[in-house]
Amino acid sequence: MLTALMVLALALGIGASMTTLTVFHVLSGNPIPSKSSQLYYPQIDPRDVFNYAPGVEPSEQVTWIDGMNLLKAARADGQALMTGGTVAVQPPQSTLEPFLESARFTTAGFFSLFDVPFQYGAPWSAHDDQNSTRVVVISHELNDSLFAGKDSAGRTLRLGGSDFRVIGVLGDWRPNPQYYDLNRGRYNEDEGIYLPLSISQVILSFDHSGDTECWGNGGGGTYMYQMHNQRCVWLQFWVQLGTPAEAAAYKQFLVQYSEQQKALGRFLRPPNVRLRDVTQWLDYNKVVPQDVRLQTWLAFGFLLVCLVNTVGLMLAKFMREQGELGIRRALGASHRALFAQLLVESGMVGLGGGIGGLLLALLGLWVVRQRPTPYASLAHLDPSMLLTTFLLAISASLLAGLLPARRACLVSPALQLKSQ
């Protein structure tokens, strides 16, 4: 009965903490491990002096003009300027109703910068950016629904009332968190359409969405004047810098750029720049939801209670076995042998708790997946978390068994035998 209680308590603690830890692990993952320390998000501060105080963070996005200037300066190994939006897709099959699709309006460098895989075709070129060519890259999900998954490169797709030529279909690509534009949903975003920034924004003015911050009379995102509006930030700019030295040089370049713009009278604030890599950018934006952190904390508190509980029950169990232990001692078993035996017993409890905890964690993750949160479908146990579950369970139970086992081993054989 005591053993069953211990296994149950441990299983509950392990189950709860593994559920939240798995969610935390999935959400705080590195979306691009091979390159995260080479991709940087430059920030400069083009705002006016209103609300300025030394030490304030610069703007989180760039204006059109600054984005274009930085892009043309081409001081990095790779770079892309972008913004999110929506586009109405008019399917080639007349049987399908037009629908809205999330889109990314960006420059040619995007695909190599973020290691985006292609299933068919290829990305557009810098030449297409300049000439505002009507080309589009689509996700393979969209390709599945529009072109039945066939190689659609060269086909025509009608977007927002204009014809575009499909030149590429993406492979399986869905970074989590979606780090390159945190204005968008941060998890499980699927942008189906990728269009050159020039054609989509300069010529056709497709709907941009996401945060727009304006100052002075920039107005609440006055789209109509956005292209020439130097008083709103609404674009994200990313660069690739291979070495820390290059990064330092780029940061210096951003300072120079700010000074130059200030000399021109465009910038009013003293140079205020940041250059964060992917991990720093995610940390700065506190990308893991606070609720998830909170739940992880609570779950570990819960595990602690379960552990204390197990220590108590283990103590009771071992004390009950003291008669038996006394006999073993009398028959010549060493302290060490008894201690080892008791630890093996607690390890077995841990194993049982681990199996139970695993089942409960699977149940817990299933519950998380039923939630309406955007990250719900990501909550799956991976092999590393599976291993963690058992390591956690067994080490927790060994830890819980340590003190009771030590006490129980101190049994004096004569006394125990006498009372029998």
Next chain:
Amino acid sequence: MDILPVLSALRRHRLVMWLLILEVALTCSIVSNAVFLITSHIERTRMPSGIAEHELALVEMADISVRPNGKERPQTELAALQQIPGVKQVALANGAPFASGSNTDVRVEPHQRRRSLNTGLFFGKNLLPALGTRLIAGRRFLPEEFTDLSQALAALANDEAREFPHVTIVTQAVAQRLWPGQPAVGKMVYVGKDIPLQVVGVIESLTRPAGGLFQGAEYSMVLPINADTSYDANKSNGLLYLLRCAPQDRTRVLKAAVATLKQLDPNRVLVRARTFDQVRDAYFQNDRALAGTLVGVCLALLIVTALGIVGLASFWVAQRRKLIGVRRALGATRGDILRYFQTENFLIVTAGIVLGTALAFALNLELMRFNAMARLPWVYLPIGAVALWCLGQIAILGPALRAANVPPVVATRSV
């Protein structure tokens, strides 16, 4: 009941006693914080919006491509929507509480270096009557005060403050924050590059759009701007059609409104059509989910603690079987034995609660450090305490009854 014998007996089982105290303390600290979190999240879902929530429906449409008649279309559409049976009010707005919308910094003096406040910004012809806000001071906008959005945007772009509206209506919260204890009507606020706006009215409350809620939900201002177009001259994307009708008509009105809009201009896609109740539900779904999780964690925690108490108490009873028999033989009644274990449990749980109170505040400070919660009000501690006292007494009842049933004859047997 005499406490001293209980204490002296506990002194012989210090380790088990401390483990129980620790377990109760941890549970108490987690449960009191969790209960506070649950109530604050449930409380949050009840955040008032200041509008006629159960009578409102929202439709969002997106144009497929640029419209030639973008500027005239909204008037025709609003007139057509008004014709739908059951519709009482219609408006085309730039946002709605808990939904999309804009925010702006406001100042009370021109040339001020820092903002006085950041507020939600609403506009649209007939917006306030459609939302059903309550005017508590001053007046509503006059028809001649309205400016078209296209004109207002041009005024901003060309830095011509004269072409921009000159008046505004603010919420009571804004009025009290900017001019505490003074009447707000007649006061000036400044937006953008020192564009002056005179406050002509104060509404009771109007919660701001989702995007700025964390900066103070109750701060909103309304401008007399007529959403003749969108931020983009040739589309009305990003605007909301608001329809006010009787609660039971909402579903039907929504359907009819979508059909009417599509029929007037088939070259567009329905983004969303929702009742305001759905808007609220969607906005607060995370709070509800979190509260649900926390309730689950609390229950599991209490069950584990109860099981721990049952387990250890059973062990204790078994260990003291002979002693109990002796006490019974010496004249103790069943009630005495029962009360003995109940007192013992009460003392342990009380010690746990005392320690748990300290731990609860420590945990609260730690959670406050990363902004996950507010300071724990002390009223939540008695809740945790009472819960654990009850739990302890329920858990101890079984083992204590078993102890009380030990017959006195046990004393005469040698083990």
